[in-house]
Amino acid sequence: MTNVHLVGGLDIAELTFFAFFLFFLGLVWYLRGEDRREGYPVEDDLTGAAHGGTEPLFFKPPKSFTLPHGLGVVTTPTANDRDELPRNVLPRVWPGEPLDVTGDKLTSGLGPASIAQRADRPDLDMHGEPRIVPLRMIKHPVDVHANDVDPRGLPVYGLDSGKAGTVKELWMDRAESCLRYLEVDLAGGAGTVLMPITMARVSRGGVVTDAITGAQIAGVPRTKSADQVTLLEEEKIQAYYGAGYLWATPDRAEPLI
Numbered sequence: 001m002t003n004v005h006l007v008g009g010l011d012i013a014e015l016t017f018f019a020f021f022l023f024f025l026g027l028v029w030y031l032r033g034e035d036r037r038e039g040y041p042v043e044d045d046l047t048g049a050a051h052g053g054t055e056p057l058f059f060k061p062p063k064s065f066t067l068p069h070g071l072g073v074v075t076t077p078t079a080n081d082r083d084e085l086p087r088n089v090l091p092r093v094w095p096g097e098p099l100d101v102t103g104d105k106l107t108s109g110l111g112p113a114s115i116a117q118r119a120d121r122p123d124l125d126m127h128g129e130p131r132i133v134p135l136r137m138i139k140h141p142v143d144v145h146a147n148d149v150d151p152r153g154l155p156v157y158g159l160d161s162g163k164a165g166t167v168k169e170l171w172m173d174r175a176e177s178c179l180r181y182l183e184v185d186l187a188g189g190a191g192t193v194l195m196p197i198t199m200a201r202v203s204r205g206g207v208v209t210d211a212i213t214g215a216q217i218a219g220v221p222r223t224k225s226a227d228q229v230t231l232l233e234e235e236k237i238q239a240y241y242g243a244g245y246l247w248a249t250p251d252r253a254e255p256l257i
Contacts, residue, residue, distance in 0.1 A: 069128040071121075086110045098244035105215065105247040106240050118231035125175045130228045132180050134169045137227050142172060155206040156184050156195070159248060162214020167207055168192060171229070181229070181237075182207060186218055193220035194229065199241050211245035 042144040064075045086109045090100045111116055122130035135142050144150040158164060164186060171181035171194065181194040199211045209217070221228045221236040229237075242248040244251055 021045055025199055068199065069124055091251045099224055104219070105221065107221065107236075107240070108243070110172055110244045112240045112242070115232075115235040115239045118235050120230050120232040121236075122228045122230050126147070129174070131175050132171055132173050132229055132234075134183060134227060135172050136169060138172065138174065144170070149202050151200075151202050151207050154202070154204075156182070156214075156217065157206055157243075158214030158217055159208075159210045160213045162206075164214045164217035165190075175186045184217065190218055191222065192226070193217065193222060195220070196238060196241055209241070211241040212248045216244065216248060 030182075062075050064073050066073050084158055086101065088101045088103050088108055089110065090102060092099070099110060101110050123132065125131045152170065154167050156167060158165045165184050167182050167187040169183040170179055171183060172178070173180045179197045181196055182200055184193050186193065186197050195207075195209060199209050201208045201210070220240050221233065223233050235252070
């Protein structure tokens with residue numbers, strides 16, 4: 001019995017390695033299929049043609065998700081539902097040339113101003129209520145801590161120190177219990193716009209954003225409602241400020257060296 005060989009020349013270490021390799025290969029196959037449920041169709045690198053969504057190597061069978069709060073059913077992958085491409089793109093002179101746009105670059109939908117076509121409805125909390133709302137809409141008392149600067153009533157300036165207006169209200173994320181936006185009352189009665197709190201520096205002397213100029217703050221995409229912001233509107237607002245870090249001024253669009 002001392003010369004019995006159960007698996008020939010294989011030992012436990014080799015069997016463990018092969019088992020792990022097969023498991024890892026299956027895991028990669030599964031994950032590469034699952035991650036194609038959003039953000040696709042897959043496009044051919046050479047022809048640009050979109051795969052139809054039926055190839056087993058590229059797509060999983062469609063899966064349906066029932067959204068909460070009666071918002072319907074979403075099925076993925078959606079190979080034929082594609083975001084509309086920007087139409088204000090200048091023609092390329094040579095292959096591989098970076099795209100450029102005509103008109104207002106901050107609202108172009110290209111490059112740093114790109115947006116995803118999210119649902120044009122407010123994000124909801126666990127109770128089915130709009131998640132991001134101004135403090136005036138919250139029933140229980142919410143206020144700025146006594147040790148912090150309350151931005152309400154402070155002037156708002158752009159990166160060029162141009163004054164755009166004053167802070168009218170604060171918008172809070174009720175699910176995360178944090179501030180998301182400053183509501184800016186524009187000078188001259190031009191209405192109100194939202195400014196992401198992450199792109200603003202608050203001090204006792206005022207609120208300053210380094211993303212866009214004072215004049216450009218008036219061009220921030222508006223919300224349809226005075227008391228709530230939709231997911232699509234958030235995309236456009238964030239893209240507008242984000243694009244300013246490249247296109248707010250001519251010198252920002254040029255290389256540093």
